Amino acid sequence: MKEKMLSFHDVKHIYHTVRGEVTATENLTFTVEKGEFVALIGPSGCGKSTLLSLAAGLLTPSEGEVSRRGSIGYMLQRDELFPWRTIEKNIRLPLEVQHRLDSESLERARTLAEKYGLGEFLQSYPSQLSGGMRQRAALIRTLAFDPDVLLxxxxxxxxxxxxxxxxxxxxxxxxxxxxxxxxxxxxxxSEAISLASRVVVLTKRPARVAAEHELCFDGENDPLRRRENKQFSEWFELLWKELNA
Amino acid sequence: MKKDQKNYSKEHLLFLKKRRIDLAIVRALRVGLLLFLLLFWELSTRLGWSDPFLTSSPSRILSTIGSLYKEGTLFYHIGVTLLETFVGFFIAVAVGCIVALAFWWSDLCRRVLEPYIVVLNALPKIALGPLIIIWFGTGSKAIVFMTVAVGLIVVIMHMLSAFLETDPNKILLLRSMGASKFQILKKLVIPSSLPAFISMLKVAVGMAWIGSIMGEYLVSRAGLGYLIVYGGQVFKLDLVMSATVILCVLAAGMYFLVVLLEKILVKNTDN
Structure with missing residues (x-):
C-alpha cells in the first residue's frame, strides 16, 4: 500500500462573482501517491488552475475535502523569477520566506543548482538567461526547500x-x-502522455474525473523516447476521444 | 562596452562610428539651438527690434545675476527656495508612499478613501492660499505646506497604482511558499515598484517646484518666487527673467539627480 500524498475527496468548489456563481468542480475524487507523476488533463476552461489552488491550500473547497501530506512546491506557467534578484537569490526565495536560511538548506539549494547546470549562472540576473534556463531555474527554486509534492x-x-x-x-x-x-x-x-505515470481526464465544467489511465510504456520514462513509441499515438487517440466526448 | 574593438567586423565598426556621429549631431544641434536663441535675443535688443525694458536680454540677465551676487543676496534667495522645495518634496514623497502602502495593505481603507483622494486631486491647491496664510503665517512653513499639498496626492495615486499592478502570479507564487502579507510587501511589492517610484520622483520634482514657487507668490519675503513677484511689481523684468533662468537651471539639476538615482537603483528589470 503506497502512501497517499494528495487526495481530493468529493470536492465541490463554487466561484462567486457579482454576475453570478460558477461551479468549477463537483464530486471530484482522485489521489496522488508517493512517487507518482500524475497529469490532469481537461478541456480548456474546466478550472484546472482552481484545482491546483485547492491542492496547494490557497483555496478552501466549498464542499468535500482536500488532504495533503507534507509540503507543496508550486510551479507556474511562467518562470516568475524576480528580475531584480540574481538566480542564486531567486532560488533562495522560498527558504527566505520560510525562515530556513540555515547553512544546510543553502548548501542543498547550491548543490541542486550546480548539479543541474545553473552553477555558472548563480550570479546572473534572469534577463541574462534563455527561456529554457529560466524555467530550469524556476524548477530548482521549487525544489530548493525540498517539497514533498510538486504542483x-x-x-x-x-x-x-x-x-x-x-x-x-x-x-x-x-x-x-x-x-x-x-x-x-x-x-x-502529448505533454501529459510524455511525462506522466498516470493520466486523469477531467470533464467540462463542473470538472470531475472522466477517466483514469496508468501509462507504463514498458518502463520508459524519457519524454522524447515516449513520443517515438508506438503506444504514444494510441494513447493520444484515446485521450483525445475522452476529452472531446 | 570595453570589449576589444579588434574583434569587431569592419561593418560593425562603421555602424558604431555612424552612431557616434549621429549622437554628436544631436548634441551639437541642441547646444546650437540654445546659442542661436540667446544670440537672436541679444541682437534683437541691440538692434532695436525689441525693447529690452520688456524682453530683457541675456547680457542684462547676466549683469543682474552678477549684481545680486555682489549684494550677497543671490545664494540667499536660491537657498531659501531650494530648502523649501526639498523639504516639501521629501515630505510629500515620504507621506505619499506611506499612505499608498496603507491603501495597498487595507482594501477597506482604500475603497473608503479613494473618492476623497480623487476630489483632492482635482482641487486647485492655490484655492487653499488664504487658509494656508492664516494657519501657517507668512514664512517658509506656509510655502512648504503648499509644496506638500501640490505633490502629495500625485505621489499617492502614482504609487498606489504601481503597488496594485504587482504581478498576481508572483503573489500566488509567494503565497504558495507560505509567505505572509508583510513578506509579500517586502519581497515583491516594494522591489517591483522601484521603476514606478523613480518615474513618480520625476513627476514629484516638477510638482515640488510648482508648489514652492506658488507658495512664494502667495506669502514670501525671500526666494526666487519672491524675486519674480517683486520684479513684476516694480517692473524690473531683468530680475524676473534672471530668477526664471536660475529656476530653469535648478529644476533641471534636480531632475538629473533623479535620473542619476535611477541609474544607480534600477538595474534589473525584465524589460
Whole structure:
C-alpha cells in the first residue's frame, strides 16, 4: 500500500462573482501517491488552475475535502523569477520566506543548482538567461526547500516548441531523479502522455474525473523516447476521444 | 562596452562610428539651438527690434545675476527656495508612499478613501492660499505646506497604482511558499515598484517646484518666487527673467539627480 500524498475527496468548489456563481468542480475524487507523476488533463476552461489552488491550500473547497501530506512546491506557467534578484537569490526565495536560511538548506539549494547546470549562472540576473534556463531555474527554486509534492501549472506553455521539448526533457529527468511526487495540470495531451505515470481526464465544467489511465510504456520514462513509441499515438487517440466526448 | 574593438567586423565598426556621429549631431544641434536663441535675443535688443525694458536680454540677465551676487543676496534667495522645495518634496514623497502602502495593505481603507483622494486631486491647491496664510503665517512653513499639498496626492495615486499592478502570479507564487502579507510587501511589492517610484520622483520634482514657487507668490519675503513677484511689481523684468533662468537651471539639476538615482537603483528589470 503506497502512501497517499494528495487526495481530493468529493470536492465541490463554487466561484462567486457579482454576475453570478460558477461551479468549477463537483464530486471530484482522485489521489496522488508517493512517487507518482500524475497529469490532469481537461478541456480548456474546466478550472484546472482552481484545482491546483485547492491542492496547494490557497483555496478552501466549498464542499468535500482536500488532504495533503507534507509540503507543496508550486510551479507556474511562467518562470516568475524576480528580475531584480540574481538566480542564486531567486532560488533562495522560498527558504527566505520560510525562515530556513540555515547553512544546510543553502548548501542543498547550491548543490541542486550546480548539479543541474545553473552553477555558472548563480550570479546572473534572469534577463541574462534563455527561456529554457529560466524555467530550469524556476524548477530548482521549487525544489530548493525540498517539497514533498510538486504542483505544475502548465509549466511549459509559455515556451516555444523547441525549448518546450528540451525543458520537458529536463524537468522530467530532474523530478524523477529527485524522486518527487508531482501533479501536472495541462491541456496538452502529448505533454501529459510524455511525462506522466498516470493520466486523469477531467470533464467540462463542473470538472470531475472522466477517466483514469496508468501509462507504463514498458518502463520508459524519457519524454522524447515516449513520443517515438508506438503506444504514444494510441494513447493520444484515446485521450483525445475522452476529452472531446 | 570595453570589449576589444579588434574583434569587431569592419561593418560593425562603421555602424558604431555612424552612431557616434549621429549622437554628436544631436548634441551639437541642441547646444546650437540654445546659442542661436540667446544670440537672436541679444541682437534683437541691440538692434532695436525689441525693447529690452520688456524682453530683457541675456547680457542684462547676466549683469543682474552678477549684481545680486555682489549684494550677497543671490545664494540667499536660491537657498531659501531650494530648502523649501526639498523639504516639501521629501515630505510629500515620504507621506505619499506611506499612505499608498496603507491603501495597498487595507482594501477597506482604500475603497473608503479613494473618492476623497480623487476630489483632492482635482482641487486647485492655490484655492487653499488664504487658509494656508492664516494657519501657517507668512514664512517658509506656509510655502512648504503648499509644496506638500501640490505633490502629495500625485505621489499617492502614482504609487498606489504601481503597488496594485504587482504581478498576481508572483503573489500566488509567494503565497504558495507560505509567505505572509508583510513578506509579500517586502519581497515583491516594494522591489517591483522601484521603476514606478523613480518615474513618480520625476513627476514629484516638477510638482515640488510648482508648489514652492506658488507658495512664494502667495506669502514670501525671500526666494526666487519672491524675486519674480517683486520684479513684476516694480517692473524690473531683468530680475524676473534672471530668477526664471536660475529656476530653469535648478529644476533641471534636480531632475538629473533623479535620473542619476535611477541609474544607480534600477538595474534589473525584465524589460
Amino acid at each position: 505544475l501549472d502548465e509549466p511549459f506553455s509559455a515556451l516555444d516548441y523547441q525549448t518546450r521539448l528540451l525543458v520537458t526533457q529536463d524537468v522530467a529527468k530532474i523530478i524523477r531523479s529527485e524522486g518527487k511526487t508531482a501533479l501536472l495540470v495541462t491541456h496538452d495531451i
